Structures are given as structure tokens and as C-alpha cells.
Amino acid sequence: MSDVDLSTESYENHREAGRILAQVRDEAAERTEVGSGYLELSEWIEDRIRELGGAPAFPVNISVDHEAAHGAAGVDDERTIGEEMVKLDIGVHIDGWLADTAVTVDLSGHAELTEASEQALEAALELVEPGVSTGDLGAEIEHVIDGYGYNPVVNLTGHGLGHWEQHTPPNIPNRAVDTGVELSVGDVVAVEPFATDGSGKVSEGATEEIYSLERDRSVRNRQARQALEQITEQFRTLPFATRWLDVDRPEMVIRRLKQQGIVHGYPVLQEAAGTLVSQREHTVIVTEDGCEVTTRQ
Ligand SMILES: [Co+2]
Numbered sequence: 001m002s003d004v005d006l007s008t009e010s011y012e013n014h015r016e017a018g019r020i021l022a023q024v025r026d027e028a029a030e031r032t033e034v035g036s037g038y039l040e041l042s043e044w045i046e047d048r049i050r051e052l053g054g055a056p057a058f059p060v061n062i063s064v065d066h067e068a069a070h071g072a073a074g075v076d077d078e079r080t081i082g083e084e085m086v087k088l089d090i091g092v093h094i095d096g097w098l099a100d101t102a103v104t105v106d107l108s109g110h111a112e113l114t115e116a117s118e119q120a121l122e123a124a125l126e127l128v129e130p131g132v133s134t135g136d137l138g139a140e141i142e143h144v145i146d147g148y149g150y151n152p153v154v155n156l157t158g159h160g161l162g163h164w165e166q167h168t169p170p171n172i173p174n175r176a177v178d179t180g181v182e183l184s185v186g187d188v189v190a191v192e193p194f195a196t197d198g199s200g201k202v203s204e205g206a207t208e209e210i211y212s213l214e215r216d217r218s219v220r221n222r223q224a225r226q227a228l229e230q231i232t233e234q235f236r237t238l239p240f241a242t243r244w245l246d247v248d249r250p251e252m253v254i255r256r257l258k259q260q261g262i263v264h265g266y267p268v269l270q271e272a273a274g275t276l277v278s279q280r281e282h283t284v285i286v287t288e289d290g291c292e293v294t295t296r297q
Helices: 009-031 038-051 109-127 134-146 222-235 250-259
Strands: 055-064 067-069 087-096 097-106 160-163 166-174 188-189 194-196 201-214 263-271 277-279 282-287 290-293
Touching: 009 087, 009 097, 038 055, 038 087, 055 097, 055 201, 067 087, 067 109, 067 201, 067 277, 067 290, 087 277, 097 109, 097 166, 097 188, 097 277, 109 134, 109 188, 109 194, 109 277, 109 282, 134 166, 160 290, 166 188, 201 222, 201 250, 222 250, 250 263
Parallel strands: none
Antiparallel strands: 055 067, 055 087, 067 263, 087 097, 097 282, 160 166, 160 188, 188 282, 194 277, 201 263, 282 290
């Protein structure tokens, strides 16, 4: 049926990234409480990933309440977590082979909304096998979330994971679509349902703390050149945080690189109606008889 060899080094690296990530995610969820600092929590998670032998595949996303994704700690960030619905979205890579996971830590007293995205993910993962259509996964996610009386966020999707690429085809929709594609043995995909009691659509907010390389080209400014060197060598095309840059005044450097079209930002994505959003995500490898969840402990 398929000649994909799942014992190769690339898959072993995917699995190792997943093992590290599963442990760090669960430890991070334990540490997430009212009063936790964004910066302290993010740095703890990113250091823990390195300690276990991985590298962060993107800055820790801490998105709260109506924020669905791309919230992150900035340079000298002094914010702390309140009685909120907290989404931790974390990535690990080993030599560019990725794992991506997310968990909702609900400190806001909305357990059902958290459960809706969790159960939607579990139900979708049950269906993953060679030949399943991504549209059927989306339909299942929608069905489960709908059963809780909530809406899936339809303009956010799961995605494939490539080498040094965090988002590749296919998209895994969070609703039924006719345009699904069939998954095959060896595909590595992240499935990530979001649930809300609002509009089911996110829009871009005003802030951004996460960036990635758009195109590499020469810059005159010394600090910008130094930052660009670090970006192309260390992060390549993976997203990074301003606070990761080893230069003076990194925020100014980022502004400069952005103005010149060298990097682009990822604005915080928030529920258009301003309502709470929950999220759960796992990375899977499609196997002959189903799938292997790399980010499950
Ligand atoms: Co993802």
C-alpha cells in the first residue's frame, strides 16, 4: 500500500520531539496558575525543552480568554496570568523535525468549553488512518463541539508539519468541508480544534510578539545584520520571539527588519465576538493501521 519507512531518522526525530514536548506541556500546565508571569513561564518552558535535548520550534504561545493564538511574552514582559482561560501552544524540533501541541488550562471556571475542544480532538484522532479525508476530521470536530452547544473556530486549522516548516499542507479544518484531501501513511499532521461560544471566527488583534523570516537580503545596519544572521542560522524559517535575539534593543531591530520586508509578524488572533476560546492540539504520524500520537505522554 505504501513504501514509507517510518523507522527512518526523520520519524525518530519527530517522535523524540513529541516525547520531550508531551512531558514539557504537562509540566507547564501544572505550573500555570493565577499570578504566573508570562515571561517566567515562557522562559521556564523553553529552557526545559533545551534541557531535555530539544529546541523550541516557535515561541511559547500564551493566549488568554478571547485570544485564540499567537499571544506571547515580549521583552521585559511584566504581565501575569489572571482568572482566565489560558491556552499554552508549544513546539519542539530536533534538527528541524517538529512536534506541536496545545492545552487549555482553565482558570476561569469554564470546564465544559475546555472539554469540548479536548473531546473533539480525541474523536478526530480516532478517525485518522490512511485514506481518511481531512474534511471528515473537520466534520467530526464540528459535530463534537456542536454537541456541547459551542462553535468551532472555523478560520483556524490544523496543519501538516514539514522539515523546518511549522505549517505545510494539508490543512485540517475544524468544520465539515467538501475540499478535504486524503491522508497517507507517513503524513505528519497537527490536529487542533478550537471551541468558543462566540462567532467561531478570529480576527487579527493589534499586538504581535512572534516573527519569522520572509526573505533573506542584505541589511546595512550592524545590529540588524547580526540579528538576521542569528535568524537564518538558528531559526531558519521557524517562528521566533523578539526576546530571543542576541542584540541590543531587539525591538528596534525587529521594527527595522519588518520595515524592510525581511521578517513578518504574527498578530494575536482573537475571537471576533470577544468570547472565550478553548484549544487542544496533538501531532500525529499516520501509520498503516491508524496513527501514532507523538505528543501523548
Ligand atoms: Co499547530
